Amino acid sequence: MAVNKxxxxxxxxxxxxxxxxxxQSTGAQILVGSNGQQGIALAEQEAPDLIFMxxxxxxxxxxxxxxxxxxxxxxxxxxxxxxxxxxxxxxKVWAQLQGASAxxxxxYTEQDILDQVSAFG
Numbered sequence: 001m002a003v004n005k006x007x008x009x010x011x012x013x014x015x016x017x018x019x020x021x022x023x024q025s026t027g028a029q030i031l032v033g034s035n036g037q038q039g040i041a042l043a044e045q046e047a048p049d050l051i052f053m054x055x056x057x058x059x060x061x062x063x064x065x066x067x068x069x070x071x072x073x074x075x076x077x078x079x080x081x082x083x084x085x086x087x088x089x090x091x092k093v094w095a096q097l098q099g100a101s102a103x104x105x106x107x108y109t110e111q112d113i114l115d116q117v118s119a120f121g
Contacts, residue, residue: 003121007031007048009039009065010083011057015106019052019083022113036060040068043075050120052104052113055084055091063098070099079120083108 006028010016020030031046033039037060039053051069055062062082069075079101084091087105095103101120104112 003028003049003117005029005031005046005048005050006117007033007039007042007046007051009033009036009042009051009053009057009062011035011054015054015083019113022110023052023117026114026117028117036062036065039065040072040075043069043078044072047075048078050117051078051080052083052116053080053100055082055086055095063094066095066100067098081116081120083113 006023008016008019010019011034016032023030031042031048033042035057053062053066066080069080082095082100082103085106092103102116104116
């Protein structure tokens, strides 16, 4: 499967821009949501091929948003990669239990992000 559309769900504008800059090199269309609720809505409306999601966000956090996306019949096939400073073993296990396909620890390298695109592309 080619990754033609990627959704970034990140509340920090600096991290949002960094991910956008890294992912633009893939040639995919980049969509951005700044909280979990926007991420859920964009996943349903746009059906991206891959989602990069922060965990710590206001209102709906990344764990809850991931759970809703992976339990929704319309969006359950979309891989969700958690991108977070929360990367203890317990956080990784919890992310997988919520349906996350992978977790990338902050701070990440450009290659860390591109490797995830390759893994799901």
